[in-house]
Amino acid sequence: MITSIQTCPALPAERQPEYFLPPDVIFLTVDDGSARLLDMAGSFHAVPAVGTRMLQETLASGADAAVTRIAQDYGVAPQQVRDDLAVFLRDLENQGLLCNRRSRLSRRRGTFGLARLVLRPSLHAAHRLMRSPEAKGRTLLALARLSFALFGWARTVAVWQDAHAHFTARQADERDAETIQVLDRAVRAAAASHLVAVACKERALCSWSLARAAGIHASVVVGIALSPMAGHCWCEVGTQTLGEDDREHREYFYYKPVARW
Amino acid sequence: MPVGFTVFTRGGETEFDVRDHGFADRPRLVTQAAIPDAHAVLMGRLYYREDLCAGLNLVALGLNNASTDNDATLALAVYRKRGLEGLERLEGDFALVIWDAGAQRLVAMRDPMGGYPIFHTAHRGAVAAGTRMGPLLDRLASRTLNQEYLADYLMSPVIPVEESADRRTAYQGVQRVLPGSIVVFQPASGKMEQRRYWNWLDRRVDPGTDDVAQLGEQYLAQLRAAVRTRLRGRAASHVSGGMDSTAVALIARDCLQGREPVHALSLVYERFPYLARERPYVESALEEPGLTPHRINGDEVLDFDGLDTVPPHDEPFPGLMRLWSIDRAMIAAAAQEGVATLMTGYGADDIFDMQPYHVTELLRGGRLWAACSEASRWARAHDENVWQVLGPCGVDNLLPAWMRMGAGSWLRGGYASWGRSTEWNIPPWIRPDFARRMDLRGRGLANLRTTYYACRPVGLSMALWSIRLYHNAFSRLYLAAPHGMMFTHPFLDPRVFSLGLGTLSRFRPQPGAQKPILAAAMRGILPECILNRPGKGHFNEAFFSGLSRNARSLEVLVEQAPAGVAEFLDKAVLLDCLQRAALGNAPDARALIPLNSTLALLLWFTLQQRERRQQRPSSRAQQKHTDAASAAA
Numbered sequence: 001m002i003t004s005i006q007t008c009p010a011l012p013a014e015r016q017p018e019y020f021l022p023p024d025v026i027f028l029t030v031d032d033g034s035a036r037l038l039d040m041a042g043s044f045h046a047v048p049a050v051g052t053r054m055l056q057e058t059l060a061s062g063a064d065a066a067v068t069r070i071a072q073d074y075g076v077a078p079q080q081v082r083d084d085l086a087v088f089l090r091d092l093e094n095q096g097l098l099c100n101r102r103s104r105l106s107r108r109r110g111t112f113g114l115a116r117l118v119l120r121p122s123l124h125a126a127h128r129l130m131r132s133p134e135a136k137g138r139t140l141l142a143l144a145r146l147s148f149a150l151f152g153w154a155r156t157v158a159v160w161q162d163a164h165a166h167f168t169a170r171q172a173d174e175r176d177a178e179t180i181q182v183l184d185r186a187v188r189a190a191a192a193s194h195l196v197a198v199a200c201k202e203r204a205l206c207s208w209s210l211a212r213a214a215g216i217h218a219s220v221v222v223g224i225a226l227s228p229m230a231g232h233c234w235c236e237v238g239t240q241t242l243g244e245d246d247r248e249h250r251e252y253f254y255y256k257p258v259a260r261w
Numbered sequence: 262m263p264v265g266f267t268v269f270t271r272g273g274e275t276e277f278d279v280r281d282h283g284f285a286d287r288p289r290l291v292t293q294a295a296i297p298d299a300h301a302v303l304m305g306r307l308y309y310r311e312d313l314c315a316g317l318n319l320v321a322l323g324l325n326n327a328s329t330d331n332d333a334t335l336a337l338a339v340y341r342k343r344g345l346e347g348l349e350r351l352e353g354d355f356a357l358v359i360w361d362a363g364a365q366r367l368v369a370m371r372d373p374m375g376g377y378p379i380f381h382t383a384h385r386g387a388v389a390a391g392t393r394m395g396p397l398l399d400r401l402a403s404r405t406l407n408q409e410y411l412a413d414y415l416m417s418p419v420i421p422v423e424e425s426a427d428r429r430t431a432y433q434g435v436q437r438v439l440p441g442s443i444v445v446f447q448p449a450s451g452k453m454e455q456r457r458y459w460n461w462l463d464r465r466v467d468p469g470t471d472d473v474a475q476l477g478e479q480y481l482a483q484l485r486a487a488v489r490t491r492l493r494g495r496a497a498s499h500v501s502g503g504m505d506s507t508a509v510a511l512i513a514r515d516c517l518q519g520r521e522p523v524h525a526l527s528l529v530y531e532r533f534p535y536l537a538r539e540r541p542y543v544e545s546a547l548e549e550p551g552l553t554p555h556r557i558n559g560d561e562v563l564d565f566d567g568l569d570t571v572p573p574h575d576e577p578f579p580g581l582m583r584l585w586s587i588d589r590a591m592i593a594a595a596a597q598e599g600v601a602t603l604m605t606g607y608g609a610d611d612i613f614d615m616q617p618y619h620v621t622e623l624l625r626g627g628r629l630w631a632a633c634s635e636a637s638r639w640a641r642a643h644d645e646n647v648w649q650v651l652g653p654c655g656v657d658n659l660l661p662a663w664m665r666m667g668a669g670s671w672l673r674g675g676y677a678s679w680g681r682s683t684e685w686n687i688p689p690w691i692r693p694d695f696a697r698r699m700d701l702r703g704r705g706l707a708n709l710r711t712t713y714y715a716c717r718p719v720g721l722s723m724a725l726w727s728i729r730l731y732h733n734a735f736s737r738l739y740l741a742a743p744h745g746m747m748f749t750h751p752f753l754d755p756r757v758f759s760l761g762l763g764t765l766s767r768f769r770p771q772p773g774a775q776k777p778i779l780a781a782a783m784r785g786i787l788p789e790c791i792l793n794r795p796g797k798g799h800f801n802e803a804f805f806s807g808l809s810r811n812a813r814s815l816e817v818l819v820e821q822a823p824a825g826v827a828e829f830l831d832k833a834v835l836l837d838c839l840q841r842a843a844l845g846n847a848p849d850a851r852a853l854i855p856l857n858s859t860l861a862l863l864l865w866f867t868l869q870q871r872e873r874r875q876q877r878p879s880s881r882a883q884q885k886h887t888d889a890a891s892a893a894a
Binding site for chain 2: 032034036044045046047048188189191192193194195197198199226227228229230244245254
């Protein structure tokens with residue numbers, strides 16, 4: 001069972017701690033003491049109990065404090081803990097699962113602006129120029145695929161949210177049932193025959209975009225399953241799932257929602 | 262001696278060492294028959310006995326007890342009347358050995374599904390054949406592991422190694438009779454002739470129609486006959502809540518016509534949310550009249566459980582980690598009720614759960630648009646993207662085997678990184694020098710070709726491959742036989758399976774419906790909720806929870822494995838992979854099949870070592886005496 005969920009802290013750059021999670025990574029601890037790192041780029045990593053403790057302490061208080069506490073708790077020489085921790089943190093950084101202050105500042109600035117520059121007009125054009133929901137669906141699926149490939153999860157979602165901010169959004173009610181059904185059918189049909197290999201992320205974002213353009217409030221949800229580790233992403237409108245079969249994709253693996261946009 | 266038989270012959274003298282289960286209230290599992298110049302022993306059961314008896318005058322043949330459950334008598338009568346060709350008509354789950362004193366030959370035979378094993382050795386005019394390897398090994402001067410077998414085992418992680426051309430077993434000097442084969446030994450001349458009498462492709466039965474209702478009728482008739490012929494003594498069936506096993510249970514009930522109930526054995530789960538969803542289907546089946554329900558707490562029967570109770574066995578069994586605890590629990594529950602016949606729904610998936618492999622044939626025929634449309638239709642029905650159908654059911658099957666293994670993996674000598682490894686790759690814990698020496702990459706490619714490219718259409722090729730999955734008698738031999746129980750699978754009856762292969766050759770499945778032919782066959786027999794249920798799910802919860810719960814004992818198994826395994830296996834890498842798997846770091850349970858079979862191999866090594874250490878001094882002395890006698894001869 002998942003006991004805690006941690007994501008990238010929404011702090012200004014100068015107030016970031018020494019080590020923090022990248023925006024595309026979700027850190028989950030499990031009741032057996034172990035943890036999972038979900039990289040939204042599509043990979044999973046399991047961390048055994050000792051590593052979990054190291055990472056938790058480092059994220060909370062920095063590497064030096066983590067060394068002191070772990071050395072005390074486990075009765076091990078601080079230098080040994082320091083060496084092990086350094087190897088462990090370097091490994092996580094190399095895999096893109098952990099940032100320190102400097103690495104993040106150097107990477108983040110330019111690409112968000114570029115993502116906005118590329119994606120905003122494309123999204124506006126897709127919604128304006130395409131007539132049928134299915135044609136819109138196809139275009140949005142392709143755009144989603146492209147933007148995830150170019151800009152990663154966090155920037156893509158942020159730019160898409162930004163690009164849809166001008167659409168009014170209200171909670172769905174019974175008047176929207178027909179619209180939701182039409183959109184649902186359109187996304188499924190577009191995804192089924194799309195020549196680009198689209199996965200759940202693209203499908204969820206496309207569904208979300210269509211719902212928002214129709215003036216309906218929607219959320220993109222990320223869920224994970226532990227046995228085995230697997231992640232899934234879907235779009236929710238109220239209590240309904242849009243653009244995919246509930247049973248087939250969510251209940252089959254018992255995905256537990258861990259993040260929502 | 263465990264339940265089974267061993268036959269020794271030398272210089273015209275033959276010795277039959279036979280042991281049955283000893284339960285008076287259950288039909289015999291090992292039977293013998295003798296006439297003046299011939300002696301037969303059979304382990305298992307013959308089916309469709311009425312068909313066999315037709316035209317046989319048993320009294321004239323000097324056999325007047327074939328009306329009883331003595332299958333050896335019937336087999337001997339068939340042999341006496343019709344010779345070796347006649348034996349090919351025997352149907353059942355059995356291993357048969359006949360000593361023909363007149364012709365001075367020993368005949369050994371197994372059924373097409375390989376119900377029970379027959380191992381044999383031939384040395385200096387002496388031949389030994391039996392259902393267990395131990396007595397044969399005791400007569401060998403030494404036990405040497407067969408490296409070729411080991412290499413095949415490591416690269417065929419799903420299936421028991423039964424199909425090698427040289428009929429190899431785990432030990433040098435011991436060979437096996439292949440399923441669907443007859444071996445004739447002539448000890449005097451030292452000649453041995455093996456004939457494969459059963460070829461599944463040739464035995465396909467064309468149903469003559471594509472109509473689902475008519476196919477359903479044909480299946481029902483065959484399946485009913487397969488269940489009826491298996492009913493001997495008290496009967497039980499696994500009832501999982503799916504179509505397959507429930508169909509077997511309810512057909513058995515109908516066949517018994519209320520004379521006695523069918524014991525229905527169901528694993529029920531509460532702790533695991535996904536598996537707990539099976540409960541309503543299980544209960545709807547168990548509520549059917551004529552079934553006596555037995556609910557087994559599935560939460561306590563997880564994969565990898567109870568490995569400390571696994572008995573010594575002749576060869577490593579790749580499915581041990583998954584099936585041991587489940588089969589043990591079911592067979593124990595059945596044994597408490599004095600069950601003599603326990604049936605399952607195994608084998609139905611291989612025929613009825615059809616995937617759109619006809620997309621491959623469309624592509625092969627150059628009909629690209631039709632292939633894409635068909636893939637898209639299936640993708641829409643299953644809420645997938647067209648490539649999720651077009652890839653595995655189409656394009657992948659047209660690639661050369663090395664590309665399908667993965668070009669990167671092929672270039673790395675057959676290895677793949679953790680998480681991307683398939684059953685065609687070399688597991689990362691296998692030492693590279695062993696992999697090179699034994700050409701493991703070549704073996705992986707050969708397995709891949711056998712699976713997907715053995716014949717056309719691809720679905721038929723895969724079904725033929727799946728038959729090999731069932732060439733194991735582990736649960737039947739080591740769990741059920743000591744209780745006097747036959748563990749049997751009506752969907753794997755050759756008559757039923759041959760019809761299935763014929764259907765696969767011509768029937769084009771439609772998306773959406775689950776097992777439409779079986780559903781058509783079972784309409785009016787199965788509860789509606791089971792007929793109309795969406796597809797049955799996975800057992801990931803039982804697998805990963807079991808792995809996590811038993812991780813420490815599995816680590817100990819690896820750490821304490823005999824030193825000899827270091828020749829081919831890197832324990833540190835294996836431990837690392839085991840720890841990752843225990844944390845759920847794998848795509849699914851299927852991706853961990855190579856890990857399961859390696860652990861099963863290590864357990865087998867450990868048990869073999871322990872058994873040899875525990876050999877009593879007297880048996881060692883006897884061994885020396887035998888060796889000395891052999892040397893003198």
